């Protein structure tokens with residue numbers, strides 16, 4: 001058991017993320033607006049023991065009513081536009097929006113033009129841009145930590 005914990009500690013050092021912080025937190029609500037699920041695979045790894053986002057006070061929440069940040073993946077499809085606006089409207093102030101992945105940033109990796117409204121910023125004001133196809137868990141974690149520091 002101790003050997004496993006030692007291995008985990010050295011593995012975490014390779015991520016380049018800072019040491020765990022106390023006294024700050026960020027609640028994140030994720031909305032998939034039409035991604036290929038590649039970005040979601042990377043998001044899942046944020047909960048893995050290697051990154052363990054909760055040690056920085058960052059957690060994924062189930063409701064936008066509890067969220068500080070709306071983390072959006074994929075280009076905004078016509079079917080998801082209203083759901084995205086509804087989630088944003090339900091968030092308490094001050095609310096932030098993060099666009100994760102090249103699709104959310106409007107690089108047009110996916111979709112047909114008549115099914116896509118556009119990048120996230122064509123629907124909502126975007127505070128944080130996380131490029132990549134997909135971005136790595138370490139890049140996503142670093143960007144969210146930067147957002148905590150801005151608060």
Ligand code: SF4
Pocket residue numbers: 034035036037038039073074100101102103104109110132133134
């Ligand atoms: S940015 Fe890449 S991984 Fe993410 S949804 Fe688009 S195509 Fe998929």
